[in-house]
Amino acid sequence: MDPTSTWEGGAGEPQAPGDLPSATLTLHINGTEHTLTLDHRTTLLDALRHHLDLTGAKKGCDHGQCGACTVLVDGRRANSCLLLAVSQEGSRITTVEGLADGDRLHPLQEAFLERDAFQCGYCTPGQLCSAAGVLAEADYGHPSHVTPHDAPVGVPARLGPEEIRERMSGNLCRCGAYPRIVEAVEDVAS
Amino acid sequence: MSHAPQPLGAPAVRREGRAKVTGTARYAAERGLPGCLYAWVVPATVPAGRVTAVRTVDALAQPGVHSVLTHDNAPRLHEPDDPILAVLQDDRVPHRGWPVALVVADSLASARAGAEALHITYETTEHDVVLTEDHAGLYTPEEANGGYPAVRERGDFDRAFAESPVRVDVTYTLEPLHNHPMEPHASTARWSPEGHLTVYDSSQGATKVRDSLAAAFGIGTDKVTAVSEHVGGGFGSKGTPRPQAVLAAMAALHTGRPVELALARRQMPALVGHRAPTVQRVRLGAGPDGTLTSVAQEIITHTSTIKEFVEQAAVPARVMYGSPHSRTTHRVAALNVPSPSWMRAPGEAPGMYALESAMDELAAELSLDPVELRLRNDPADEPDSGKPFSSRGLAACLREGAERFGWQDRDPAPGIRREGALLLGTGVASATYPVYASPGHASAHAAPDGTYRIAINATDIGTGARTVLAQIAADVLGAPLDDVAIDIGDSDLPDASLAGGSSGTASWGWAVHKAASGLAERLAAHTGPLPDAGVTVTADTTEETAEKSPYARHAFGAHFAEVAVDTRTGEVRMRRMLGVFAAGRILNSRTGRSQFIGGMTMGIGMALTEGSTLDPVFGDFVESDLASYHVPVCADVAAIEAHWIDEDDPHLNPMGSKGIGEIGIVGAAAAVGNAFRHATGVRLRTLPLTPDRVLTHLA
Ligand code: FES
Ligand code: FES
Numbered sequence: 001m002d003p004t005s006t007w008e009g010g011a012g013e014p015q016a017p018g019d020l021p022s023a024t025l026t027l028h029i030n031g032t033e034h035t036l037t038l039d040h041r042t043t044l045l046d047a048l049r050h051h052l053d054l055t056g057a058k059k060g061c062d063h064g065q066c067g068a069c070t071v072l073v074d075g076r077r078a079n080s081c082l083l084l085a086v087s088q089e090g091s092r093i094t095t096v097e098g099l100a101d102g103d104r105l106h107p108l109q110e111a112f113l114e115r116d117a118f119q120c121g122y123c124t125p126g127q128l129c130s131a132a133g134v135l136a137e138a139d140y141g142h143p144s145h146v147t148p149h150d151a152p153v154g155v156p157a158r159l160g161p162e163e164i165r166e167r168m169s170g171n172l173c174r175c176g177a178y179p180r181i182v183e184a185v186e187d188v189a190s
Numbered sequence: 191m192s193h194a195p196q197p198l199g200a201p202a203v204r205r206e207g208r209a210k211v212t213g214t215a216r217y218a219a220e221r222g223l224p225g226c227l228y229a230w231v232v233p234a235t236v237p238a239g240r241v242t243a244v245r246t247v248d249a250l251a252q253p254g255v256h257s258v259l260t261h262d263n264a265p266r267l268h269e270p271d272d273p274i275l276a277v278l279q280d281d282r283v284p285h286r287g288w289p290v291a292l293v294v295a296d297s298l299a300s301a302r303a304g305a306e307a308l309h310i311t312y313e314t315t316e317h318d319v320v321l322t323e324d325h326a327g328l329y330t331p332e333e334a335n336g337g338y339p340a341v342r343e344r345g346d347f348d349r350a351f352a353e354s355p356v357r358v359d360v361t362y363t364l365e366p367l368h369n370h371p372m373e374p375h376a377s378t379a380r381w382s383p384e385g386h387l388t389v390y391d392s393s394q395g396a397t398k399v400r401d402s403l404a405a406a407f408g409i410g411t412d413k414v415t416a417v418s419e420h421v422g423g424g425f426g427s428k429g430t431p432r433p434q435a436v437l438a439a440m441a442a443l444h445t446g447r448p449v450e451l452a453l454a455r456r457q458m459p460a461l462v463g464h465r466a467p468t469v470q471r472v473r474l475g476a477g478p479d480g481t482l483t484s485v486a487q488e489i490i491t492h493t494s495t496i497k498e499f500v501e502q503a504a505v506p507a508r509v510m511y512g513s514p515h516s517r518t519t520h521r522v523a524a525l526n527v528p529s530p531s532w533m534r535a536p537g538e539a540p541g542m543y544a545l546e547s548a549m550d551e552l553a554a555e556l557s558l559d560p561v562e563l564r565l566r567n568d569p570a571d572e573p574d575s576g577k578p579f580s581s582r583g584l585a586a587c588l589r590e591g592a593e594r595f596g597w598q599d600r601d602p603a604p605g606i607r608r609e610g611a612l613l614l615g616t617g618v619a620s621a622t623y624p625v626y627a628s629p630g631h632a633s634a635h636a637a638p639d640g641t642y643r644i645a646i647n648a649t650d651i652g653t654g655a656r657t658v659l660a661q662i663a664a665d666v667l668g669a670p671l672d673d674v675a676i677d678i679g680d681s682d683l684p685d686a687s688l689a690g691g692s693s694g695t696a697s698w699g700w701a702v703h704k705a706a707s708g709l710a711e712r713l714a715a716h717t718g719p720l721p722d723a724g725v726t727v728t729a730d731t732t733e734e735t736a737e738k739s740p741y742a743r744h745a746f747g748a749h750f751a752e753v754a755v756d757t758r759t760g761e762v763r764m765r766r767m768l769g770v771f772a773a774g775r776i777l778n779s780r781t782g783r784s785q786f787i788g789g790m791t792m793g794i795g796m797a798l799t800e801g802s803t804l805d806p807v808f809g810d811f812v813e814s815d816l817a818s819y820h821v822p823v824c825a826d827v828a829a830i831e832a833h834w835i836d837e838d839d840p841h842l843n844p845m846g847s848k849g850i851g852e853i854g855i856v857g858a859a860a861a862v863g864n865a866f867r868h869a870t871g872v873r874l875r876t877l878p879l880t881p882d883r884v885l886t887h888l889a
Binding site: 019020039041042046049050053054055056057058059060061062063065066068095096097099100105109112113114116118119120121122123124125128164165166168169170171172173174175176177178179180181182 | 203204206207208210211212213214215216217219220222228253254297298299300303370371372373374420421422423425452454455651652653654780781783784785787788789790791792815816817821822823824825826827828830
């Protein structure tokens, strides 16, 4: 994609929302700057899907209950349905479209393919972004609910299946791909 | 990538996998159509009655709101083939959550604000959403879902049961359940200036969506294109067209613009069907050696006031175990509830929970191993029809599962395995699912460059349909898999049936097999280079799929589960689960395994976390979103394995396959419930086994 382009497909036309409170802002998404005028009520998820034609992030609930909309905000995972787009000026957003390096898939994407870690694929972008967040959190030594209480502080956490299951439990998969997701994340973690 | 032909059954990787992991696969609400508007459904807030007035002025004054559709101004429909699609046609409210208006706006935020600003008044009538065992409205329908007779009697059940030396007479109660595919039901609709309707719809079968929309809008099927390219799961709830497709098409007609409509998660339980609640009385009579003399399963369930749907939960008892005397019945009451519909293995999933739990109770009564009890009652012919089975792998599944799971060392005594505050137990249950196949059309094309193209309006809801159909064609053509391209998911392709009843691969595969076989013959007879246009062969399997079989055809399976029950909190956790299935030939081991495990996982949800209730006063589902309706999460599914036995059944279809999409959930919840009983000594005859239910029983 041309890094300076903005989506002009229509649904994404910056609206002139009349007397609606709106703002012109710049979002940094997958290394590209997008300047948009947005109704203040627009969530980051709707900004991506409706205004930027980045439909990789999915909407499963719009209420922070399913994880399908997970993206990375400054490297940390977040439910984009719970963020207002206007609050994200200045942050660096990575969506599933930004995980691969050109044609070279991210190792997590490779592992998901190899392990058959999805069926319908609707939760998959969220799972992938969440997994990328998990790897980073473990690197920083962030503990989870199942990390032993006597685990050393400040050193990278080891990601075994139990840790992965716990840390990935904010991302629902109704197709039940969980065991393969755990294997895929473990492949990349180790 | 390999260029050698791969045998059918090889673990070929999903064709659309790369698109799905990179986020480029487009689902129904992701079309980016220029000028697209967004719609929001306004659901009825009373449980029964009629709309007396809708004041739209404030809603229309909201910035960005384009229009409000109500029964006063919405396009008139011809009577749809399914009453749930007759939306915004009159003022009646058959249940809470029924669409009474649609707000269309430039943005979703504006559409929602418009919906908030609508003033709707109702006249409310008496309502009843509570199913009871002695409900005055209970009646015996002609048929249950699937066209099965509601009542079957064999021999003299009452006498045989009364005379049986060992008897079990128990009643199980199941709450409603929700499909909740991760992709909410969504449609993007647009009309061309010439009056052609295109709908991108999240459906399990776009041919059916096309036909229903054409009928509803009173236009020819050649004037409608339904596209279901990528679908984020359905589990039955997208098997029939849903209101969002009609509403999006209406709104697009009304506004002259493309309209996108995705149901909100909380709106889904009322609009996309649910698994109906059941009260199931099971009576088993047996001799001292465990041989069944009499089997009865009697079902009570609900339907809505606009449509009769009867969950066929007593039907698997007609298949499973031999007994000379049997009664299987269904009764139903029409309540002011949303219309129930298909949810993964309708009939089999709830029915086998009850039957397989009762078998466990009988085994305990007899002090007989529950695997052995099932083996002793494994019939040679189908009990209800008397037909021989085309193949019946139940015994093999039970034996292999027992071996792999380590069942042989099990101490049957309940409530004695402790690990600190935990009680541990194991359980077993059988599974079954019928073999269905529907007619379909397919085309197979050979290009002069040696590549092939298959076309059929199949739908991939996550099963890997593209991949397995290409495998079938490649196998027939003796071609490398990569040389076979495939087009699915569009009603302009040759007509095909829906992804449902675990029949997709059998039905579509049959048509693809026939087209590819015809093409192979044509090519064999051809000499010299192919013409520039290539060679195309089409096939129609109406005749062969309609042929009556002299055999009873079913898949079978066995589940083994181990649970840990926390005596302090009442929490039940799955330790491990193992399933073995006999489902004919497995055509792709990679995607096939994922389907089995997906079904088993939904069975864990049914057993431990999923349950819904109808509020008697408000008339809606209390657990209507994913925060209150708990589908299993990653941490709920520890060790889970699916295996299968090789089955060579010549009485099915040219591929020798049975369906695999649903059998994984069948019996799974019973295996968990039986393990719970083994762990605690307590038999709970309702699901899910949530801490509030469990704790009161743990002294
Ligand atoms: S869509 Fe954001 S958590 Fe479900
Ligand atoms: S792959 Fe379908 S929901 Fe996860």
